[in-house]
Amino acid sequence: MIFFLMITLNTTKMNAQNKNTLNNQEKSLVKISALTSSGNLENLKVELNEGLDAGLTVNEIKEALTQLYAYCGFPRSLNAINTFRTVLDERKAKGITDEEGKKIVVENNPADKYEQGRKVLEELTKTPQTKPAPGFGEFAPRVDAFLKEHLFADIFASDVLSFQQRELVTIASLATLTGVEGQLKAHIGMGKNTGITESQLENIADLIEQNINKTQADLMRKDIKKS
Numbered sequence: 001m002i003f004f005l006m007i008t009l010n011t012t013k014m015n016a017q018n019k020n021t022l023n024n025q026e027k028s029l030v031k032i033s034a035l036t037s038s039g040n041l042e043n044l045k046v047e048l049n050e051g052l053d054a055g056l057t058v059n060e061i062k063e064a065l066t067q068l069y070a071y072c073g074f075p076r077s078l079n080a081i082n083t084f085r086t087v088l089d090e091r092k093a094k095g096i097t098d099e100e101g102k103k104i105v106v107e108n109n110p111a112d113k114y115e116q117g118r119k120v121l122e123e124l125t126k127t128p129q130t131k132p133a134p135g136f137g138e139f140a141p142r143v144d145a146f147l148k149e150h151l152f153a154d155i156f157a158s159d160v161l162s163f164q165q166r167e168l169v170t171i172a173s174l175a176t177l178t179g180v181e182g183q184l185k186a187h188i189g190m191g192k193n194t195g196i197t198e199s200q201l202e203n204i205a206d207l208i209e210q211n212i213n214k215t216q217a218d219l220m221r222k223d224i225k226k227s
Helices: 002-020 024-038 041-054 058-067 074-093 113-125 141-155 163-176 181-193 198-211 214-226
Strands: none
Touching: 002 198, 024 041, 024 058, 024 074, 024 163, 024 198, 041 058, 041 074, 058 074, 058 163, 113 141, 113 163, 113 181, 163 181, 163 198, 163 214, 181 198, 181 214, 198 214
16 A cells, blocks of 8 residues: 555656656757757757657657748748758768657648638637737738648648647747747747646746847746736
């Protein structure tokens, strides 16, 4: 009886620790996202190796780098993807075999793609989403369609990364960029809705300070308190 009680207590302690800290794979996703968004390819190459060594699959990293084009733009996303290709070639030459991971499905053909994206955004925000989105969506309907149909439908339709992992990637990217405090605050809220804890958000801010700079990290810390 005492033995089983000890196991239960240890499991509870481990679960509490998991809620308070990011695991090594999550930390790697955050650093890969931040370094991609800042364009630091030299350090990104190091972190891509560390991410693979930590257990991230090839396709998980591909998905993260693909998603990032929606936040930091095609040029930095493509530069990171080419850097990743080089890393994989170098590892293969050394005899390292990396796990491919879950297959990436490219096609996404729902009956109503806007509705698919709208529902995903509702799940992330826990808030009703109107069509079109008020403000920018009424002013520029095409960008509202791209946001719902491509980002939150096409990209999020791939289950290679969970919604929580995708929010880790997004938050890390936005925390690296300047002038996007409103979007960062919104995604911090979405991250919490997927189960990311305040302590884990503080972990992200610490990683931003270590890999980007203290100014950006402090901006994120302010947004954590506001959300």
